[in-house]
Structures are given as C-alpha cells and as structure tokens.
Amino acid sequence: MTTASVVFDPFSAEFFEDPYEMYRQLRDEAPVYYSDRYDFYALSRHSDVAAAFKDFETYSSARGVTLEEIQGGEVQHGQSIIWMDPPDHRRMRSLVNKVFTPRAITAQEPVVRERIAYHLSRVDPSGFDVVSDFAALFPVEVITSMLGVPEQHRQQLRLWLDEFLQRAPGQIDSGGSDAMMKSAAFYYDLVQQRRAELRDDMISGLIAAEVEREDGSRTSLSDEEIVGFCILLGGAGAETVTKLMGSAVVAFSRHRDQWEQLRADRSKIPAAVEELLRFDGPVQYDCRYTMRDVALHNTVIPAGSAVMLLGASANRDERAFTDADTFNINRNRAEAQNLGFGYGIHSCLGAALARMESAITLDHLLDFMPEFTVDYDGLKRVSMTSVSGYSNVPVRVQS
Numbered sequence: 308m309t310t311a312s313v314v315f316d317p318f319s320a321e322f323f324e325d326p327y328e329m330y331r332q333l334r335d336e337a338p339v340y341y342s343d344r345y346d347f348y349a350l351s352r353h354s355d356v357a358a359a360f361k362d363f364e365t366y367s368s369a370r371g372v373t374l375e376e377i378q379g380g381e382v383q384h385g386q387s388i389i390w391m392d393p394p395d396h397r398r399m400r401s402l403v404n405k406v407f408t409p410r411a412i413t414a415q416e417p418v419v420r421e422r423i424a425y426h427l428s429r430v431d432p433s434g435f436d437v438v439s440d441f442a443a444l445f446p447v448e449v450i451t452s453m454l455g456v457p458e459q460h461r462q463q464l465r466l467w468l469d470e471f472l473q474r475a476p477g478q479i480d481s482g483g484s485d486a487m488m489k490s491a492a493f494y495y496d497l498v499q500q501r502r503a504e505l506r507d508d509m510i511s512g513l514i515a516a517e518v519e520r521e522d523g524s525r526t527s528l529s530d531e532e533i534v535g536f537c538i539l540l541g542g543a544g545a546e547t548v549t550k551l552m553g554s555a556v557v558a559f560s561r562h563r564d565q566w567e568q569l570r571a572d573r574s575k576i577p578a579a580v581e582e583l584l585r586f587d588g589p590v591q592y593d594c595r596y597t598m599r600d601v602a603l604h605n606t607v608i609p610a611g612s613a614v615m616l617l618g619a620s621a622n623r624d625e626r627a628f629t630d631a632d633t634f635n636i637n638r639n640r641a642e643a644q645n646l647g648f649g650y651g652i653h654s655c656l657g658a659a660l661a662r663m664e665s666a667i668t669l670d671h672l673l674d675f676m677p678e679f680t681v682d683y684d685g686l687k688r689v690s691m692t693s694v695s696g697y698s699n700v701p702v703r704v705q706s
C-alpha cells in the first residue's frame with residue numbers, strides 16, 4: 308500500500324475549490340491511493356485511468372459509478388445503461404444508439420441556437436452571471452425537449468437534479484433523494500402518456516424500440532428502464548455542459564490571448580472545446596467495483612473494492628500531455644487520449660450533443676461579449692458529487 312502524506316478527500320471544501328494540486332500529489336506520490344475515511348482506492352495517472360476505463364471485466368460498473376452508489380448498494384441492476392456491464396451494456400447501448408442518432412442530434416442544432424440566443428437576449432450585459440443567468444438554463448431545455456418533456460416542466464427537472472447532486476463538505480450521500488423521487492414520478496407519468504399516444508420524441512422512440520435480452524428474446528423496455536434512462540439523460544445532459552461553459556469563461560478570461568485567437572478564427576472553436584474538456588472538464592471521476600485483485604504500483608487493490616478513476620487528474624498528467632497544466636487550445640491533441648468524456652464502452656453517449664452545444668455557445672459568446680471582465684471575487688464553485696465547476700461566474704461586457 309502506498310503510504311503517502313497526501314490526503315485526498317473528494318468531499319472536502321478544498322477539493323471542490325481546486326482539486327488539481329491534490330491530483331498532482333496523488334500522481335507523484337500515491338498513484339494507487341487508499342482512503343481510510345471513505346474506504347475507496349483512487350487511480351490518478353493517465354495510463355492507469357485509461358487502462359481501467361477499458362478493462363470492464365476487472366472494473367465493473369454494475370454496482371454504480373459513484374461512491375455512494377457502490378457503497379450504499381442502492382443501484383438496481385438493469386435500471387440504467389451507465390450501471391451495466393457487457394453483455395447487457397452492449398445490448399442497451401445498441402438500442403439507445405438507434406434513438407440517440409447523429410441525425411437526432413443534428414436536428415437539435417436550430418433548437419440549440421434558438422435557446423442560446425433567447426437566454427442571451429435576456430441578460431444584462433452590464434452585469435450578469437454566465438452560469439445562473441445563462442449556461443444553467445439551456446442544456447436542460449435541449450435534452451428534455453429531445454426526450455419530450457413539455458416546456459413548462461423543464462427547469463423544474465434541473466432544480467431537482469441540482470438538489471440531488473448537492474453535497475455539503477464531508478457529506479457522501481445525497482440529502483436530495485426526495486428530489487430524485489419527484490423526477491422519477493414525473494417521468495413515469497410522461498411515459499404513461501406516451502404509451503397512450505406516441506409522439507415524435509425520444510421517450511416514444513424508447514417505447515417503440517425492442518432490446519435483446521439475456522436469453523435471446525426481444526422485448527420492449529419496461530417503464531422502469533425508460534424512466535431510468537430519462538433520469539440519466541436529463542442529468543448527464545443538463546449539468547455537464549453548464550459546468551463546462553462556466554469554466555470556459557473563467558479559462559478564457561485568464562487566457563485572453565486565446566480568446567482573441569478564437570475571435571480571429573472561429574474554426575478553432577472545436578479544438579477549444581476539446582481543450583476545455585481536458586483542462587477543466589466537468590466530470591472529475593467515475594467509480595468502479597473491482598471484480599478481482601489488481602496489482603498496480605506495488606499495491607494490491609483487493610477484489611470487491613470501490614475504485615475512483617480520476618479522469619480529470621489523468622487529463623493533467625504530465626506523463627501524457629506536454630505542459631499538462633497549461634491551457635492551450637492549439638495543443639497537439641494526438642499526444643494522448645482526452646478522458647473528459649470517459650473512455651471505452653461507457654464513453655459519453657451525449658458527446659456529439661455536448662460538443663455541438665458547447666461550440667455554439669462559444670460562437671454566440673464571442674459575438675455577445677468580445678471584451679468582458681470576470682468579477683473573480685464573485686466566483687463560486689459547486690460542491691457536488693462527480694461533477695465540478697462554477698455555480699456563479701459574474702461578468703460584465705465591455706463596450
């Protein structure tokens with residue numbers, strides 16, 4: 308076991324504020340870290356995290372992908388794609404790929420543009436909050452409109468999710484399970500409505516689709532499976548892009564030269580999105596459960612352990628990326644795999660949608676606030692499980 312001086316607490320105020328120095332210490336001093344306090348292992352180097360993401364036979368998702376899921380034993384097998392191992396995962400992923408198609412995503416582009424323009428038109432350029440007045444509002448509308456949620460309920464789903472993910476420092480479990488029950492009840496009702504009358508939305512697509520089961524038979528998805536998928540998509544699709552865009556404005560405020568480069572050449576926007584995902588991506592880690600003993604860096608992680616795969620640390624690993632702590636939209640992206648969307652079989656299903664939303668947002672912000680100042684004293688970070696970023700980024704557009 309590595310006995311290092313570094314103390315890594317993913318539920319501490321220090322972590323929520325800035326995890327990157329902690330990550331560096333982990334990579335250098337304790338590449339296989341064990342937390343006594345919460346009873347989990349953490350991998351932080353790029354090569355170890357990437358290998359673990361790929362090795363689904365050793366690192367199982369079936370007990371959950373957050374510490375509280377794995378340790379609380381609350382995951383119901385088969386409820387959600389993110390909690391499945393092959394072969395279930397393969398069958399479910401090929402089903403949802405049929406509903407979540409590149410065409411369905413491309414078709415969202417006008418919606419994304421319209422929503423972004425609408426929310427920007429409502430902010431006061433002389434002082435507004437990029438996150439709470441803007442970036443928090445549109446991603447949830449995009450994904451829930453794809454699912455088929457009527458407009459008047461979309462923001463409520465976001466507020467329930469915020470409540471569910473919220474953690475006080477030191478708190479591992481959610482105090483917001485009531486909020487999750489409300490979301491589940493809401494989606495359950497909606498599924499019943501669509502079963503009565505199908506429409507042109509993703510819930511209807513999921514109702515109509517069939518999945519191959521373990522015994523080779525083909526059946527439709529149950530209410531529980533569809534509700535689980537809606538909750539996952541509603542969550543994954545809402546929080547992450549919001550966080551990425553908040554961090555983007557802070558990163559570009561601190562690296563003005565690169566904002567200027569984007570202003571001069573919008574074709575750099577996709578590369579900027581990839582760099583933002585690497586440099587300060589919203590998903591810090593995904594957890595797994597070991598199915599066998601793993602020997603790594605002179606340590607044995609016993610079978611049956613919770614292991615945190617610190618993708619955000621791996622993305623700053625100087626063993627993989629040159630000047631890993633430097634924000635550089637022009638960096639050579641072929642150098643190493645960016646783990647911002649995960650890697651391997653569970654890699655982000657919504658990556659294309661997230662990339663499109665992020666690119667369109669940057670494009671609009673470049674027009675809306677070519678010159679801007681961030682009120683650094685007003686920056687506030689979220690304290691949530693798995694995701695990180697800002698809840699508040701106050702800015703002023705300069706005329």
Ligand code: HEM
Binds near residue numbers: 368540543652
């Ligand atoms: C910047 C935005 C986003 C980031 C950084 C992100 C990141 C991730 C990561 C790291 C995983 C891997 C989880 C694991 O290995 O356990 C993942 C999976 C997933 N993401 Fe995203 N995500 C983003 C946006 C979205 C959006 C917009 C959607 C949907 C609308 C989405 C839907 C999903 C789903 C369904 C999975 C599970 C896939 C599976 O288990 O096969 N994500 N995402």
